[in-house]
Amino acid sequence: MPVTYTWNVAQMDCYPEVDGETDVVFTVHWTISATDGTYTSGAYGTVGVTVDPAEPFTPYADLTLDQVVGWVQSAMGEEKVAELEVALADNIAAQANPPVVTPPLPWG
Numbered sequence: 001m002p003v004t005y006t007w008n009v010a011q012m013d014c015y016p017e018v019d020g021e022t023d024v025v026f027t028v029h030w031t032i033s034a035t036d037g038t039y040t041s042g043a044y045g046t047v048g049v050t051v052d053p054a055e056p057f058t059p060y061a062d063l064t065l066d067q068v069v070g071w072v073q074s075a076m077g078e079e080k081v082a083e084l085e086v087a088l089a090d091n092i093a094a095q096a097n098p099p100v101v102t103p104p105l106p107w108g
Helices: 065-076 078-096
Strands: 004-018 021-035 040-048
Touching (some): 004 065, 021 078, 040 065, 040 078
Antiparallel strands (some): 004 021
């Protein structure tokens, strides 16, 4: 079964005011979960983000999950995102087919 990935944001750290804007995000605490429907794996981390002066500023109350996850993935870079997803898929595969097992002792 294919692995599906779900990105989420646990919290965002903000400067109270920058250049006349309030609650300006500078750190995003992210999570990612992966599942094949039977097994799951996950990771979390933080990433620093900066305001792009070429883009219109979005007030904190108007931010969307998709927008912030886009910031996270952009800051991490495509290669690191892909490596993370491969690692989670590998973890799920190892759960389904453990490379090492510890059976009970054969004596009672």
